[in-house]
Amino acid sequence: MKTGIDAIAFDIAKIHLPIKTLATTRNIEPEKLEKGLGLLKMTLPDMHQDTVVFGANALTKLIFEQNINLNDIARIYVGTESAIDSSKPIASFLSALIEQKFGTDCLAECDVVDFTFACIGGVDALQNCIDFIRLNPDKKAIVITTDIAKYDLNSTGEYTQGAGAVAMLVTSNPRIIAFEKDWATSTKGVFDFFKPYRNINKELITGNNANENWFDNLEAEIEIHKDQPVFDGQYSNQCYMDRTREAYFSFKKLKNTEETVYNTWSSIIMHLPYSFQGRRMLSEIYALDSKEMEMDIHSLNYQNKLKEVSKSEAYQKIVSEKLQPAEIASSIIGNLYTGSIFIGLLSTLSHFYDTNKEIEGLKFGFLAYGSGSKSKVFEGTIQSKWKEALKKVQLFKTLEESQEIDFETYEKLHKKEQKASVRTPNNEWILDSIEKENPNLLGARYYKWID
Numbered sequence: 001m002k003t004g005i006d007a008i009a010f011d012i013a014k015i016h017l018p019i020k021t022l023a024t025t026r027n028i029e030p031e032k033l034e035k036g037l038g039l040l041k042m043t044l045p046d047m048h049q050d051t052v053v054f055g056a057n058a059l060t061k062l063i064f065e066q067n068i069n070l071n072d073i074a075r076i077y078v079g080t081e082s083a084i085d086s087s088k089p090i091a092s093f094l095s096a097l098i099e100q101k102f103g104t105d106c107l108a109e110c111d112v113v114d115f116t117f118a119c120i121g122g123v124d125a126l127q128n129c130i131d132f133i134r135l136n137p138d139k140k141a142i143v144i145t146t147d148i149a150k151y152d153l154n155s156t157g158e159y160t161q162g163a164g165a166v167a168m169l170v171t172s173n174p175r176i177i178a179f180e181k182d183w184a185t186s187t188k189g190v191f192d193f194f195k196p197y198r199n200i201n202k203e204l205i206t207g208n209n210a211n212e213n214w215f216d217n218l219e220a221e222i223e224i225h226k227d228q229p230v231f232d233g234q235y236s237n238q239c240y241m242d243r244t245r246e247a248y249f250s251f252k253k254l255k256n257t258e259e260t261v262y263n264t265w266s267s268i269i270m271h272l273p274y275s276f277q278g279r280r281m282l283s284e285i286y287a288l289d290s291k292e293m294e295m296d297i298h299s300l301n302y303q304n305k306l307k308e309v310s311k312s313e314a315y316q317k318i319v320s321e322k323l324q325p326a327e328i329a330s331s332i333i334g335n336l337y338t339g340s341i342f343i344g345l346l347s348t349l350s351h352f353y354d355t356n357k358e359i360e361g362l363k364f365g366f367l368a369y370g371s372g373s374k375s376k377v378f379e380g381t382i383q384s385k386w387k388e389a390l391k392k393v394q395l396f397k398t399l400e401e402s403q404e405i406d407f408e409t410y411e412k413l414h415k416k417e418q419k420a421s422v423r424t425p426n427n428e429w430i431l432d433s434i435e436k437e438n439p440n441l442l443g444a445r446y447y448k449w450i451d
């Protein structure tokens, strides 16, 4: 029996800042961002959007588009690193909203929970659900990734921001992709990128002399938990490279093969914090596995030789054939953290759908990464009904409809100084208010559906 992804839906932030606008304002060469890192636009959450909103919209779309009977859903597992509460998972918010829209108790017997491990939490949720469906082939599960990739103004992460959610239906005999049983993992506990709790108001936390004005407005949230990470960009790249390389060679061991595994993959789907991360990082795996480079990893000339190999015609062919389709969506969305690898999959599938290329039976390889740090490498085969499952998705058409904003609006949104939504919500969930009166519900978030 096969197990994998049967259907996909998404909700990406619908406003964006062109990367050129950011580059010129920040005095960065636009070519560095556009041609060096592959960035064209970055999407941003509007005033009425948070990670619950994105997740609920993607999930609602999946339910409507695929006509899902909610009684069949045994699990809703969420991957996120943008939680809005230290106790109540986003999955709990989502189950309440879905019951509000589709009927009381429709998810009463469904198991819901969040997975957090930086950008790899969605892959952890997926692997867990796949194992569950293997044991319970008559059941179905939904995996959701939802995040807001927000970095400090003027930081090197600023140009990689993005926001949105992906929802995937996991079933036996799936229509899109069936995963093989070998999954390799590499883990090392490091501080390459993390989000510590800071600026905590001790009075509020202990409950003594709680500041009555604490929840006066949405901006107060920033002081409880800063959304932006602490990170070391170049070190995080090194950790990404190390973990993916280790997981890749463990994967070869698991498969007990000497062949260059990436050659068996027609497409390679990697975690893309920005569009060209995959092509910049895969070169080492390519160089070592193809025996193009047989050097000690610690030798002085290693990095220079690697740069040389990455510019070779043979490697550039791999980039354009196996990596480039996944980069298209990333260029115009930005980072989705847990969702990046899945939007890369969807970008690849949508590219082949739109260009009428048949990919049934082809093998896709996956290289996932989460800071902190962990990588997982796995593979799957495209199934015969992938096109039927993709009919309603319309990724690129939807992304084209995104509304451009100017730099001033971007900064106001970033600083939470914007007074009203940029775009009028339509047919979607919104964050309606945050409780500031009732002491037993202080900080509770209320959402509503806008027709």
Ligand SMILES: CC(=O)SCCNC(=O)CCNC(=O)[C@H](O)C(C)(C)COP(=O)(O)OP(=O)(O)OC[C@H]1O[C@@H](n2cnc3c(N)ncnc32)[C@H](O)[C@@H]1OP(=O)(O)O
Binding pocket: 029, 031, 032, 033, 035, 036, 037, 119, 156, 157, 160, 193, 231, 232, 233, 234, 236, 237, 240, 273, 274, 277, 280, 371
């Ligand atoms: C969150 C995670 O997933 S962890 C893994 C990734 N880490 C992050 O995403 C953390 C946040 N991001 C960052 O800190 C940064 O955006 C980074 C580290 C990813 C990139 O750092 P930067 O210092 O901006 O860029 P960096 O110097 O590494 O690379 C710039 C690229 O543009 C190229 N470039 C520079 N100028 C130009 C130009 N004028 N024309 C064309 N290309 C150019 C450079 O050659 C280089 O590419 P290459 O190394 O492939 O040759």
